[in-house]
Amino acid sequence: MKEFWGRLGYYPVGIVDVVGHKGGIWFLSANLKFSCKILWAMNQCVTLEIDGGGRRWICSAVYGSPQATNRVELWSHLLDIGLCIQDPWVVVGDFNDILSVHEVKGGNYYSTRSSVFASTLDSCGLFDLTTSGRRFTWFRKIQGNREIAKRLDRACCTAEWRLLFPEAFVEVLSRSHSDHCPLLIRCQGVPSKKGNRPFRFQAAWATHPDYKAIVQKSWNSTDFGIHRKLLGVQEASLEFNSTVFGNIFIKKRELEAYLNYIQRKMEADDDPILKHKEEELRAEYNLVLAQEELL
Known part of the structure; x- marks a missing residue:
C-alpha cells in the first residue's frame, strides 16, 4: 500500500492497521514542506499536529466503530484530546453516528446515541464545518430494493480552527466504489455553485x-x-x-411596480384610500431597501 500511495505522490504519516475486515486509518500527506507529528493514535482515531505555512493546528482522522458500544471509547478519547490541546483543532471522518433525525432516510434513528454524540462534540467545543454537496454521505440497498441513507461522515472544528481558516468548507463528493461519499475540506474556499451554497446567516x-x-x-x-x-x-x-x-430583490421590484401603479391612479383620483395605500407601500418599500442594504 505504501508503494501504491508513493506512486501517487503521497507518503504516510500516521497509520492504524486494519483488524480483519474492520477499521484501518491511513493519514497521508503530499506536502513535504509541512511537518506532521503523531500525537495520539487508537483503533478509531489518529491525531496529528500539522505545522506549515506559518500555521500550526491539530487534525484528528476518525473511523468510528460500527458497534455503538465500541464508539464509547472513541467519544472518551475525543474528550481527553479536547482537555489536552490548546491549538486549533479539526476532526474529520466516518463517525458512524448521526446528530438528528434529519440525517437519516429510510432507517432507524436512535435519540440516545445521537444525544451522546452531540454532547461529546459540545464538550470538545466542536461544531460542524460548513458543508456543501449531498445531504447524506452513506448509502446502502436493503431488502426490497429499499435504500438507507445517513450522514455518517462529517468534519467538525473548534472556533480557533475556524478563525485560522475562515473560508474553509467541506465538499461532499460523488461516491463510486464505496458506499461512502468522500469528503474534501477546502481550507481556502472556492466559489460555490448556485443551489449548493453553504449556510449563511442573513x-x-x-x-x-x-x-x-x-x-x-x-x-x-x-x-x-x-x-x-x-x-x-x-x-x-x-x-x-x-x-x-422571500427574495428581497423580487419583493423590491414588486413593490416598485405596485407603488408606481398606485401613484399613477392618484394622478387622476384623490381617493384617500389610495393615499393611505401609498403610505403603506412607501413604509414597506423603505424597509425592503434597509434589508437590501444589510444584505
Whole structure:
C-alpha cells in the first residue's frame, strides 16, 4: 500500500492497521514542506499536529466503530484530546453516528446515541464545518430494493480552527466504489455553485418581526446541546427565508411596480384610500431597501 500511495505522490504519516475486515486509518500527506507529528493514535482515531505555512493546528482522522458500544471509547478519547490541546483543532471522518433525525432516510434513528454524540462534540467545543454537496454521505440497498441513507461522515472544528481558516468548507463528493461519499475540506474556499451554497446567516432576517420568535421556538425545541440547537435554528431560518421572508430583490421590484401603479391612479383620483395605500407601500418599500442594504 505504501508503494501504491508513493506512486501517487503521497507518503504516510500516521497509520492504524486494519483488524480483519474492520477499521484501518491511513493519514497521508503530499506536502513535504509541512511537518506532521503523531500525537495520539487508537483503533478509531489518529491525531496529528500539522505545522506549515506559518500555521500550526491539530487534525484528528476518525473511523468510528460500527458497534455503538465500541464508539464509547472513541467519544472518551475525543474528550481527553479536547482537555489536552490548546491549538486549533479539526476532526474529520466516518463517525458512524448521526446528530438528528434529519440525517437519516429510510432507517432507524436512535435519540440516545445521537444525544451522546452531540454532547461529546459540545464538550470538545466542536461544531460542524460548513458543508456543501449531498445531504447524506452513506448509502446502502436493503431488502426490497429499499435504500438507507445517513450522514455518517462529517468534519467538525473548534472556533480557533475556524478563525485560522475562515473560508474553509467541506465538499461532499460523488461516491463510486464505496458506499461512502468522500469528503474534501477546502481550507481556502472556492466559489460555490448556485443551489449548493453553504449556510449563511442573513442579518436582514432580524428586521422581520416574526424572526425572533422563530429562533426562540427552534432553540427551545431540543435539549440535546448547542450543536443540535444550532442545526435546528439553521433549518428553521432556511424555511423562514423560503416561505416568509422571500427574495428581497423580487419583493423590491414588486413593490416598485405596485407603488408606481398606485401613484399613477392618484394622478387622476384623490381617493384617500389610495393615499393611505401609498403610505403603506412607501413604509414597506423603505424597509425592503434597509434589508437590501444589510444584505
